[in-house]
Amino acid sequence: MRTFLAIATGLPTILLTAALVVVLCFWGLVAARLTSTYSFDADLDLRAWGMGGVPVTIALSLLTALAWSLSVGGTLVLVAFTSPGLATGLLRMFVPVLALLAAWRMSRLFVRPLHRLFPDEPELSGLGRTEGRDRVHMDHAA
Template identity: 65%
Template sequence: MWMLLSVVTGPPTILLTTALVVVLCFWLLVAAGFTSVGSFDADANLRAWGMGGVPVAVAVSTLTAVAWLLSVGGVLLLAVCAPPCSATGLLRMALPLAALPAAWRLTCLFVRPLHRLFPDEPGPPDRGRARDQVDRAA
């Protein structure tokens, strides 16, 4: 337990831990109704990054959680399996940086099935379409 706590709050992983805390606070605000999931959609277009079709908050939250899990898991594995030396220390510092591109690829794979749940542009309501047809007929 102490090893996990030291890895989570250790120098390289603390940045991803802080980002994860911010993501968790955002989702608590969403759950409380103070903000919405789509509140950042006008600010960024993730289609160029391969994560389009879902709200920005979902994609960034998934990216943050996966990067944190890869970083913590890699550093824990390194702490258990590798002997303590300077090369291990350098590798421990590089693992969170290496976790980001891997997390990006995994996030692209994870959000792909979610496209159906979050349509980019919902269709017009049926009442509006019927009203347009009545106006055209007159």
């Protein structure tokens, strides 16, 4: 357990740990109904990254959780099967980068079946991207 905590809170994995904490706090706000799943859809389009079709919050949450899990798991394997040294230290710096790339590829695969669960446009009754988009168009017209 001590090794796990040291890896999760050590450099460079701490960056992904901080991102995971932000994601968990966001979903806590969604659970408390203080924000919406579609909160950032007007701000960011993930189709160019191959993760379109679901709310941005879901795609990036999935990416973050997978990247953190792969980074911690990869570093644990590295620590368990290699001896401490300069080469191991350098490899530990690349594990989160490789984990992020692998998580992106995996997220693209997981998002495809999730697309059917989400309509192209959210309902107008909640905080949705259509409201934000209309507001932006009104601001530019004024």
